[in-house]
Amino acid sequence: MAVLPILTYPDPRLHRKAQPVEQFDEELRRFVADLTETMYAGPGGVGIAAPQVDRLQRIVLVDVRSKLGDDCHGFLCLINPELIAWEGMAVGREGCMSVPDFTGNVIRAERIRVQAQDLDGRSRVYECAGFEARAVQHEMDHLDGFLFLDRLVSRKTDLFRRKNYQKKESKA
Amino acid sequence: MSQALLTVIGEDRPGIVAAVTQALHTADCAIGDASMMRLGGYFTIMQIIHYSRDLGTVETALDPAMKALNLRIHLDPISSAPAAADEANVRVTVYGADHAGIVASVTQALASVHFNIVELESEQSGNPERPIYVMVIQGSAPGGLAEVREVLEPLKSREAIEIGVHPIDTAMF
Incomplete structure (x- = not known):
């Protein structure tokens, strides 16, 4: 096992799209073991995506037990994950190992259903909510070359209803 | 590089930020943390600027924008105090x-x-x-x-x- 070096923005490699995993072999297990160790060694320690360590494959790890205790799935290894359903929206402040020091507000779905393969290539479906759902969405973004910086929203716009919208409503 | 806090106020209209920041750029200033927003009918800018020459040069560079857009501008030299470590929680x-x-x-x-x-x-x-x-x-x-x-x-x-x-x-x- 080894802690792998993390790419940090503005490294252009973070914007590349990752490719699906096709070989579910011993080498993949070794990489996921290294990625797991790297995740737990990080400042947040709750999630990581393979592109963050310069491996362009669709692999995401999430473990939010340090935040939610047993009220979550525990260690999740999501290979070739797809978001198959989502509902609700919530604003939350996020930071990322690949974007040191900066944090910002991002809107994410509150509840999601994700289909993914496990280390043996078996297809599985997980339902996640709240912080766990946020973590999965944040990490899945890395697979398409997105950082949370691509999804920043203005606090003011989120918290205040626009005046002209309000006027329209009062006329109705 | 020295630091100053730049305050700009003017009746809101398009082009204020562009004019001010372009002037700063030509005077070799770099922009640090900034808050720019419309308050009432006015547009307000408060930003930290890093300048390499003297403040007089910065003022001179801002002068045409100030006159053209009828802005009030204020520059305060500030020491480079580190940001407080306590984050909003x-x-x-x-x-x-x-x-x-x-x-x-x-x-x-x-x-x-x-x-x-x-x-x-x-x-x-x-x-x-x-x-x-x-x-x-x-x-x-x-x-x-x-x-x-x-x-x-x-x-x-x-x-x-x-x-x-x-x-x-x-x-x-």
Whole structure:
């Protein structure tokens, strides 16, 4: 096992799209073991995506037990994950190992259903909510070359209803 | 590089930010943290600038934009004090029928528990006959969320306002 070096923005490699995993072999297990160790060694320690360590494959790890205790799935290894359903929206402040020091507000779905393969290539479906759902969405973004910086929203716009919208409503 | 705090106020119109920042750029200034927003019918800029020459050169560079757009500009040299390490961990939302003293009473209560305001945004809204006041404060509460709730609780009935106190959780991934 080894802690792998993390790419940090503005490294252009973070914007590349990752490719699906096709070989579910011993080498993949070794990489996921290294990625797991790297995740737990990080400042947040709750999630990581393979592109963050310069491996362009669709692999995401999430473990939010340090935040939610047993009220979550525990260690999740999501290979070739797809978001198959989502509902609700919530604003939350996020930071990322690949974007040191900066944090910002991002809107994410509150509840999601994700289909993914496990280390043996078996297809599985997980339902996640709240912080766990946020973590999965944040990490899945890395697979398409997105950082949370691509999804920043203005606090003011989120918290205040626009005046002209309000006027329209009062006329109705 | 030296630092200054630049304040700009002018009647709102398109092109103020472009004119000011272009002038700063030609005077070899770099822009640091900035807050730029419309307040009432005015556009306001407060920003830290890093300048390599003297402040007089910066003022001269800003002069044409100032005259063309009728801006008021103020430059304060500042020392490069490091930013405070305490991050905002509490958000206080306040709203109610607008009346004098809401901000004063809320912020006085917050100051009494050493709440350090990092950002305050407020807006007068509603219809003119029955204006409402909405305020969002973010800051660091050294004594924690419960203490902030406790100190603000009496204001709800005294000022007839709704007050929410929420943690700002930063999800580090």
